[in-house]
Amino acid sequence: MPFKTYRRPVFPVESPGDVAALVELLVPAATDEQLRNTLCDHFAYVAGAHPEWFRPHQERVILELLGGFSVTFDTMSVLFRGAPDNCVEHLIARPRLRLDALAAIGTEPALTAAADLARGQGDASELEDIGFWTPPSGPLRQRFSSHRLAVERRPVADLAGLLAAEHPVGLPLDRVVRDPETTPVSWHFLSLRAAALPGVPAWPADLLHLVETNLGWGVTGAVGEDGRWHGESVEAEGAPDDEDERVNDEGDGRAMVVLRPYDDTLLYCNSHIMSTPDVFGTVGGPPIGVYSNPSCRSCHRLMFHVATVTNHIRGDGDGFRSLYICEDCHLTTSAASNWN
Ligand SMILES: [Zn+2]
Numbered sequence: 001m002p003f004k005t006y007r008r009p010v011f012p013v014e015s016p017g018d019v020a021a022l023v024e025l026l027v028p029a030a031t032d033e034q035l036r037n038t039l040c041d042h043f044a045y046v047a048g049a050h051p052e053w054f055r056p057h058q059e060r061v062i063l064e065l066l067g068g069f070s071v072t073f074d075t076m077s078v079l080f081r082g083a084p085d086n087c088v089e090h091l092i093a094r095p096r097l098r099l100d101a102l103a104a105i106g107t108e109p110a111l112t113a114a115a116d117l118a119r120g121q122g123d124a125s126e127l128e129d130i131g132f133w134t135p136p137s138g139p140l141r142q143r144f145s146s147h148r149l150a151v152e153r154r155p156v157a158d159l160a161g162l163l164a165a166e167h168p169v170g171l172p173l174d175r176v177v178r179d180p181e182t183t184p185v186s187w188h189f190l191s192l193r194a195a196a197l198p199g200v201p202a203w204p205a206d207l208l209h210l211v212e213t214n215l216g217w218g219v220t221g222a223v224g225e226d227g228r229w230h231g232e233s234v235e236a237e238g239a240p241d242d243e244d245e246r247v248n249d250e251g252d253g254r255a256m257v258v259l260r261p262y263d264d265t266l267l268y269c270n271s272h273i274m275s276t277p278d279v280f281g282t283v284g285g286p287p288i289g290v291y292s293n294p295s296c297r298s299c300h301r302l303m304f305h306v307a308t309v310t311n312h313i314r315g316d317g318d319g320f321r322s323l324y325i326c327e328d329c330h331l332t333t334s335a336a337s338n339w340n
Contacts, residue, residue: 003043004269007034013045019053022046023061027296029068029105031046036070037184038254043071044261044271047078047149049292050265054079062087062101062259062309072271073130074285077146080104088113097121111139117189128293132304142273143293144305145199145284150266151190151279151309156256165256166193169314175220176209178230185221185232187248188210189314189321189334190257192307197283200306201327208306210323211334218335220297229332233297245314253314259283270273281320288320289335303333 011025012018022086025144027280031036057238061069062083071079073312080087083105089106091098092113102114115134115322118124119309124134132140152167156162162170173180189210194203205227212216213219216236221229228243246252257280273282287293287305296302303324311321325331 001265002264003045004267004275005038006270007038007041009038011042013042016053020057023057023065026061026065040071041271043079044075045268047075047081048262048266048268051078058083062257066098066101070081073104075271076100076209077103077328081106082147085109086153093202099126100130103127103130106142108139111255116142128302130298131293131305131336143302144286147198147290148262148285149274149283150279151257151260151281151283151307152260153255153280153313156254156313162254162256166196167191167257167259169256170251170254176211176228178228183229183232184213184234185211185217185229186214187246189311190309196259197306199284203325203327204330208323208325210307210330212321212336214268218294218333220331220333223254223330223332228290255314280313283307287322291335294324294335295331296329296331298331299326301326
């Protein structure tokens, strides 16, 4: 079973019957934090490899067992997806608001109810952290693709191999920005071919770039049909003094990635898949949520989360790197965070 947890006990997850047994454990888990945390890892595996095994239990978990069901939003948004309207009505009537569960259900009634509740309480930040924008009126807008794909790194032989790759890692800066002499962009992590990304809005160029600046935590660029950034701006508040001496164009860590489906060939551990050999992150799915997600500098809507990888995909820094776009304004942001 490609599933590993550092928590105990470990329960089997090899059949629909095993998942039914996990669901029964949610009863004692309501008053047992250690069991809740243990089950979290198990349900992350179910969401990635066998979400259909959970489907018969979806309604009961939402209606009766939510108190014992403590999972990451990434997991919840797979397992609760499309739950029936009586679940929405139940969640609205609960004394303790569960905007995350409503957003995870993702149906029109659920997104409408969550938006009304968020506007009523005057705070949409919880929803923004999990990738949902609350417009002035109407339902929530999901700002990520529900179709998750694992990002696996593969070697390339040389520069020609890099330039021919569908999703290259470590491109020369002149392939990524229009003016390498003046750009604040200092490092290229990864480019993703837009046509290979299910559920991502239309983009004017073939490639979406995930980069880094050594001047701050995030960097935004405008993109035209050539795909190269211009008009860059840096999010520099509280930025670290970076003594990084890496030079992008010397070619360290050049590689490519392939996008693999979520299934039972990945290794699930601590509610993520990055313990799988050569896997460094995920395309699609909600943002990781360890930092605020950027809003578009032009239209101010929450940006669309495309992918999050660890910086180990190229080089050995210390954190997550996330790629966002505003499909209307043709702006893209690369955000950086340390490990919490
Ligand atoms: Zn915009």
